[in-house]
Amino acid sequence: MMRYLSLIVVSSVMLTSKAEGYQVNLQGQKNTAMGHTGTGLVNGASAIHFNPGALSMMENSYDFSAGASFVMSTVNFNKAGSNYSAQTNSPVGTPFYFYGAAKLNDSWAVGLSVTTPYGNGLSWEKDWDGRYLIQDITLRSFFIQPTVSYQINEKLGIGAGAMIVAGSVDLNKALPITGANGEASTNLNGTATAFGYNLGIFYQASEKFSLGLNYRSEVTMTMEGGDATFSNIPNSLMGQFANTTFDSELPLPANLTLGLGYQLGDKLTLAADFQYVFWSTYEELVFEFASETIPTSVNPREYKNTMIYRVGAEYALSEKFDIMAGAYYDQTPIEDHLLNPETPGANKVGLSCGFTFRANEKLSIDASMLYIKGLEREGGYEPANFYGTYNSQAFIPGIGVNYAF
């Protein structure tokens, strides 16, 4: 397991935050195409993430699926009271997933997933006006989740997974000190591993109606001995800015999701998910430095719990094709006076569509397209007195492959 883990970390994909806060809800192309629903559906191996309770209900003996999305996002900032504006030039994020599941017998199923449900990748220009708050940030997380699922009876399944999490953060910000080679800056870079769990229960209430409840626990990423390095410090100030290490902590919040599924006729499946995100755990971001000349940096966050409302539909067009569509509304956990260019959140509307193409009985290909619009938001980060209007949007095409038998 550890070898696998290090391989993934080395591959170092860049994630771009696409749900609110620094959550990334792109854990299955089919789900994404349906507004990222699925907690109340029997939907193949992605149940490992969406609802381990539904895994034991899967139809095939073996189910493997893998996929990736390509997040192209832009944030626009117009400073309050000024004609200054800036736009992010963030690299394309590529969150991915892998699921493998096997049915051991009529009652038991096991599975393993690798997902990237939290991350952030945002690059402002190095010399932009908010550079003392943030220049760029890359937050990565990899969740590896071995899972077991048990079918209590034909209608009821339960499941549990252990989440093993590896994460890293890498951020740059400028310092208001000018030397012969321009402004100084600092880089904070650290890694962490942590653990959590994922519980699910699935109930097929009737032939047409199903529902599921999923709880993914909070994971606290504790960084110890991260590297704080300084660049471009003028010689005369070197003594005050020697490279040092830092400790910090970032919570990945818990999620409680209620999912509903309804079969309308032979061909149409409807789904709705209500995802409650326990963001209020994120009260502040603190960097404590080993060096005594660098004061502890305390950054209030005070996130609020949020609800995401999701609906989706799937229509069996032909033997070979299913088409999907969905929409969701994602509330921001960030208050107006703590709106920070590092995570410039907004209430977001997501619109998605996609298709499944069955090449043969075993192999299918899923494709999705998600458009996210961040509703225009005026606010600012009070502790830095940095105010303005943010607009954001993202185009996220995704492709996945599914092999089941």
Add this chain to the structure above:
Amino acid sequence: MKNIIYTGLLALGLFSCELADKEFNASSGSADFTKTVVVGDSYLAGYMDNALYAEGQENGIGGILSKQLSAVGNTLNKLPLIEAGKSIGSMQNGKYVLQIVDGELSPVPTEGDVSLLSDQSKWVNADVPFANVSVPGAKAIHLVSPLLGDPTLGEGNFNPFYSRYASMPGTSTVVEDALVNEPRFFVYWAGINDVLDYASNGGVGSESGLEPGDITSTDAFAESVNGAIAMLSANNTMGVVANIPDISKMPFFTTVPYNALVLTSEQAQGLNDYYEQVLDYNNNAELLGLPTITFVEGPNTFVIEDATYPLQIRQMNATEKVLLSAQSEIASWPAGQVLPLTDEVVLTDSELKSIADATTAFNAIIKTAASNLALADMNTWFNSLVETGLLVDGNLYTTTFVSGNVFSLDGLHPSMKGAALFANEFIKAINTKYNANIPSADVNNQPGIVFP
């Protein structure tokens, strides 16, 4: 089938490809900024680091204001620029730069380009009119006097910073030169030097006079300010005027503490012996019922010259100010000796009171004169800047010398970032008075003080 998918994707694409951009909605409100002139002293001229130089002029308060007002139609921004790469200060010095001297960061003057002022062939009088006619070192009383730029008065008796761009040196006045532009709006800020000239010379001048080093007499100040504003606001020209901040809170007066005389135990003992055996200071003090002086190892209160004091020298009060210029006086003491600070580098309590009283009187005059104009209350704003600093887009600006980023290396004039803070106070006042929407300057994007 495929068509359905394509149609779906197309629909998504049409939703919005252009990211919304909430542009600033500039508006001139009830004022007309098309031809804006800037009239004042060192502060509006962009004099900083104790010199005039092109980058400072462009990034000074006046330069920034002309630039920001272009968003609401201002077409005038011509500055009497110093040649690129050159600089000249009031003591024939060049601009100060930060260097490490004896292991400590210190502002060090570069060599001044003296010929910019002394060689009339390098003057720019042919290029008039200038939109910014502010004159380094000028007092309010000077802006309406043709003598200010009269080179026939001989060196030291006129201000060559004005002569070099005056429309007619010796005949024209600064305010008249502003009016050549036929302005529709004006920025007028004068009066700081009417108290600062006295203060920066240690209060050796008169508390009410017209000579260099004096605090300007209240009558002359009122006449000059009222006259200048009357001329500038003729034809219903609108404008903004600023009052005088508490100059004694500028880093030039606050950087050297009153008790920064650090002595070794040998030095302290030596001084105690000298004060006892040679001056017999403490016996005399006791006879007169005055405080005695005992030096100790570590920080001591400075001893200063005070002609009004019965013993001629005394220790400072904690409320009195040591000027930044005391540092070079201290450096010039003969090796191993500790001398009283001279009157030129100290402001006593009574001198500080004269400065405060004059500032109050002058600000009352300015307020009355500006009653129909926008008034930037620099005095109130500067006090809050001194007390709490100003947090701007992630950086806390303070009045601490050099590191605070507000003041330039002379400790009296704002740096390029500091100038944007001052300029934004003007903009606030204009926006309020004329219901305008002028974009504020981006402070963090101004060039910073360069550390070695």
